[in-house]
Amino acid sequence: MLKTVISYPHMGNYAAVFERLFAQLFPRAEVRSPPPITQRTLELGGRHSPDFVCAPFKYNVGNYIEALEAGANLLFQTGTGCRYGHYGELQEQILRDLGYDFRFACLSRENSRPSAALRTLHAAGCQLPAHKIAAALYLALLSIRGLDEMEFWMRENIGFAQSSDRIMAIHRAFLHKVRQADSAAQMMRAIESGRCAMQAIKLDKPEHPLRVGVVGELYTLMEPFSNFNLERQLASDGISVSRAMGIWFLLFGRSDARSLQEGGGYLRYPVGANGVDSVAQSLSYARRGYDGILHLKSFGCIPELNAGPALRALSKREGIPILQMSFDTHSGEVGAATRLEAFVDMIRMRKGA
Amino acid sequence: MTIGLPRALAYHRYGVLWETFFKALGGRVVVSPESDPILIAKGESLADSECCLPVKAYLGHLDRLVGNCDYILAPRFERIGKNDEFCVRFWGLSDLARGTFPGVRILSYNLKSHRPDSEVSGFMKMGKTLGKSQIAVLAAYKKAKQAQLTADTRAGVNQRLLLDSPAIKVLVAAPPYILRDPAMGGTLLRLLAREGVTPIFPEACGRAGCRRASKATSQSLYWVMNKEAIGAIELLRPRVDGVILVSAFPCGTDSLVNELVLRREKRLPVIQIILDGQEGEAGLQTRVECFADILKERRRGYA
Ligand code: SF4
Ligand code: SF4
Numbered sequence: 248m249l250k251t252v253i254s255y256p257h258m259g260n261y262a263a264v265f266e267r268l269f270a271q272l273f274p275r276a277e278v279r280s281p282p283p284i285t286q287r288t289l290e291l292g293g294r295h296s297p298d299f300v301c302a303p304f305k306y307n308v309g310n311y312i313e314a315l316e317a318g319a320n321l322l323f324q325t326g327t328g329c330r331y332g333h334y335g336e337l338q339e340q341i342l343r344d345l346g347y348d349f350r351f352a353c354l355s356r357e358n359s360r361p362s363a364a365l366r367t368l369h370a371a372g373c374q375l376p377a378h379k380i381a382a383a384l385y386l387a388l389l390s391i392r393g394l395d396e397m398e399f400w401m402r403e404n405i406g407f408a409q410s411s412d413r414i415m416a417i418h419r420a421f422l423h424k425v426r427q428a429d430s431a432a433q434m435m436r437a438i439e440s441g442r443c444a445m446q447a448i449k450l451d452k453p454e455h456p457l458r459v460g461v462v463g464e465l466y467t468l469m470e471p472f473s474n475f476n477l478e479r480q481l482a483s484d485g486i487s488v489s490r491a492m493g494i495w496f497l498l499f500g501r502s503d504a505r506s507l508q509e510g511g512g513y514l515r516y517p518v519g520a521n522g523v524d525s526v527a528q529s530l531s532y533a534r535r536g537y538d539g540i541l542h543l544k545s546f547g548c549i550p551e552l553n554a555g556p557a558l559r560a561l562s563k564r565e566g567i568p569i570l571q572m573s574f575d576t577h578s579g580e581v582g583a584a585t586r587l588e589a590f591v592d593m594i595r596m597r598k599g600a
Numbered sequence: 601m602t603i604g605l606p607r608a609l610a611y612h613r614y615g616v617l618w619e620t621f622f623k624a625l626g627g628r629v630v631v632s633p634e635s636d637p638i639l640i641a642k643g644e645s646l647a648d649s650e651c652c653l654p655v656k657a658y659l660g661h662l663d664r665l666v667g668n669c670d671y672i673l674a675p676r677f678e679r680i681g682k683n684d685e686f687c688v689r690f691w692g693l694s695d696l697a698r699g700t701f702p703g704v705r706i707l708s709y710n711l712k713s714h715r716p717d718s719e720v721s722g723f724m725k726m727g728k729t730l731g732k733s734q735i736a737v738l739a740a741y742k743k744a745k746q747a748q749l750t751a752d753t754r755a756g757v758n759q760r761l762l763l764d765s766p767a768i769k770v771l772v773a774a775p776p777y778i779l780r781d782p783a784m785g786g787t788l789l790r791l792l793a794r795e796g797v798t799p800i801f802p803e804a805c806g807r808a809g810c811r812r813a814s815k816a817t818s819q820s821l822y823w824v825m826n827k828e829a830i831g832a833i834e835l836l837r838p839r840v841d842g843v844i845l846v847s848a849f850p851c852g853t854d855s856l857v858n859e860l861v862l863r864r865e866k867r868l869p870v871i872q873i874i875l876d877g878q879e880g881e882a883g884l885q886t887r888v889e890c891f892a893d894i895l896k897e898r899r900r901g902y903a
Contacts, residue, residue, distance in 0.1 A: 297855045297856065297858075297859040298850075298855070299849065299850035299851075299855050300855040300856060300859075301852070301855075304856075328688075329688050330688075330852055330853070330855075330856060332820070332822065333818075333820060333821065333822070333823075333853075333856050333857070334856070335820065336818060336819065336820045336821075336860065337856050337859055337860050340860060340863050340864070341863075344863060353820075355820065356820070356822070357683075513699075514695050515694065515695055515698070515708075516676050516691065516692075516694060516695055516710060517678075517691065518688070518691050518692035518695055519688035519691045519692065520688070522692065546650060547650050547850050547852060549687070549688040549689055549692075549852050550688055550691075550692070552648055552650055552651055552692075553688065553689070553691065553692025553695065553696060554692075555648050555699075556695070556696060556698075556699025556700050557695060557699050559699075560699060560702070573650060
C-alpha cells in the first residue's frame with residue numbers, strides 16, 4: 248500500500264506542533280509540513296482561488312499545492328466560524344479539479360466536536376486508543392502554550408536585545424525540541440529551559456519605550472509572511488510589541504461575552520470571529536497607556552470590518568492612534584512598510600510632545 | 601411615533617413583518633426610497649471601502665432616514681437554525697448602524713436562534729421601548745407574522761406561474777436584496793427582459809425547500825441566504841434553461857459558494873455576474889446577450 252504522507256497548511260510557527268501531533272497520531276505515516284511560504288506559494292494560491300475570497304484561503308491553497316507536489320496524500324483542514332468553516336469543501340474541490348489524488352480530512356464546525364473528530368481520525372487511519380490520542384493532544388496543547396508564551400516575550404523584548412540572533416537561536420532550538428518531545432515531562436523541561444535562556448538575555452530597554460499593541464484577524468496576525476513581518480519591522484525600530492492573539496488565546500482565552508463586557512460598550516453584540524476581541528484588546532491597550540495600535544486583517548475580512556466603526560470611535564474617544572492595514576496576496580510590501588514608518592514617526596512625535 | 605425602515609438587506613425578507621408590526625402598534629412607518637445612484641454614492645462615502653455593495657447601500661438607506669423619524673430599525677441577524685446562519689455582515693448590522701450614526705435612536709432586536717421565542721422576545725422588547733402593553737405587542741406580532749407569511753406565499757405563487765411560460769427561463773440565483781434593488785439587480789432584469797428571457801427567482805421553490813435542496817451542491821454550507829439562492833438550482837433543473845449567479849462585490853459568502861456551484865454544476869449552463877456599482881451597462885449587456893444566445897441555441901439543439 249502507498250505510504251500515507253500527511254500535510255496541513257502553515258500558520259506562523261505552529262507547523263512544529265502539528266508535525267509532532269500528527270507523528271504521534273499516525274505513527275506509521277510520514278508527516279511533512281508544506282515547504283515554507285514563499286512568493287510562489289502566494290502565486291499558486293492566488294491563481295487557483297476565487298478572486299475575492301479572504302487571503303488565508305489563498306495561502307492555504309498555495310500550501311496544499313506545494314505539499315501535494317512534495318508527495319503529500321492526506322491533507323488536514325479545520326475551520327470554525329465565519330468563512331473559515333466553509334473553506335475546506337471548496338479547497339478540496341479546487342485541488343481535485345487540478346487533478347491531484349489525495350484524501351482530505353476536514354475537522355470543521357460540527358466535525359471538530361470530539362466524537363466526530365475521533366471518527367474522522369479513525370477513518371484517516373489513526374488506530375490509537377482514545378487515551379493515547381488524548382495524551383498526544385495534551386502534549387500539543389502544552390507546546391502551543393509554551394510557544395505562545397515564548398513568542399509573546401520575544402515580541403515585547405526583541406527590539407531591545409543586544410543580540411537578537413541569540414534570541415532567534417533559542418527560539419529555533421525550542422521549535423526543534425517541540426518536534427522531538429515524547430512526553431509531557433520532556434515538553435515542560437523544554438519550555439522551562441527556553442524560558443531560562445530567554446531570561447538570561449541582556450536587554451537594553453529604556454524606562455518608557457514606545458509600545459504598540461497589535462490586534463485583528465487571526466491568520467494575518469499569526470502568519471508573519473502574510474503581514475510582511477510588520478512585527479519585526481516594529482521591533483527593529485526599537486518598539487515593544489504586544490499581541491495577545493495566538494492559538495492558546497483562541498482555544499482558552501477568549502469569550503464573546505467577556506470581550507463585549509471588556510469592550511467599553513463600543514460594541515453591543517458579537518460581530519463574528521475576533522471582531523469583539525479586537526475592540527476589547529484595543530481598549531485595554533489604550534487604558535494601559537500604549538502609544539498606538541496596529542489593526543491587521545486580510546482584505547475584506549468581515550468581522551474586522553464590522554468592528555471598524557467601533558474602533559474608530561474608540562480611537563477618538565480614548566485618544567489612541569489606530570492604524571488599520573489590509574492584506575491580500577498581491578498587496579505591496581513597500582506600501583505597507585511606508586505606512587508603518589509614517590505611523591511610527593507619528594506616535595513617536597506624540598510621545599515626545 | 602415614526603419608525604424608519606431602511607429598504608435594504610433584511611428589509612427584503614422581513615419588510616412586511618416590520619411594517620405591519622409597527623403600524624399595528626399605532627406607529628407611522630417611513631421606508632427609505634428605492635436605491636438610486638446618489639443614495640448608493642452616499643452609502644459608499646459612509647462605508648469602509650472594503651465593504652460589499654449591499655452594505656454600502658444599507659448605509660445610504662439609513663442616511664436617508666436620519667432626521668425623518670423618531671427611531672430607525674437596525675436589528676442584528678445571526679441565525680435561524682443551528683446550520684442556518686446569516687452572513688457575518690448581518691451579525692454586525694446593528695453595531696454598524698449605531699457606530700456610523702452616533703446619537704441616532706436605533707431600535708433593534710437580535711435574531712439568534714431557531715427557537716421562535718428568539719424573535720418574539722426581540723419584538724416584545726421593542727414594543728416595550730415604544731411604551732406599548734405586552735398584550736398589544738403580542739397581537740401586533742401575530743398579525744405581522746401572518747402578513748409576512750401571506751406575502752411570501754404570494755411571491756412564491758407568482759414566481760411559479762412564470763415557470764409555465766414557454767419563453768427561455770433563467771434562474772437568477774441571488775439574495776432578494778440584490779434582485780429587488782433597482783440599483784443592483786434592476787439593470788440585469790431589464791436586460792434579460794429585452795432579450796425575451798424570463799427571470800425566475802429562487803423564492804419560486806420556497807425557502808425551506810431551497811435550504812434542504814442546497815445539500816446537493818454543498819454539503820457543509822451553513823449560510824441561510826446562500827442556501828436559499830442556490831438550492832433552487834437542484835429543484836428547478838428540469839424547468840429552466842440556465843442559471844445566472846448574481847453577486848455583489850466583494851461578497852464574502854458568494855466568494856466560496858458561487859465558485860463551488862460553477863465547479864459542480866455540470867448540466868445547466870451557469871454564469872456569474874458580479875455587480876460593483878461601477879459596471880457600465882454595455883459590459884453587462886454583452887454578457888447577457890451572449891448567455892441568452894447560448895440558451896436559445898441549446899433549445900434549438902433539443903428541439
Ligand atoms: S475572519 Fe476574516 S479572514 Fe477569517 S474567514 Fe472570516 S472573513 Fe475570512
Ligand atoms: S452575503 Fe455577501 S453581499 Fe450579502 S451582506 Fe454578506 S458579504 Fe455582503
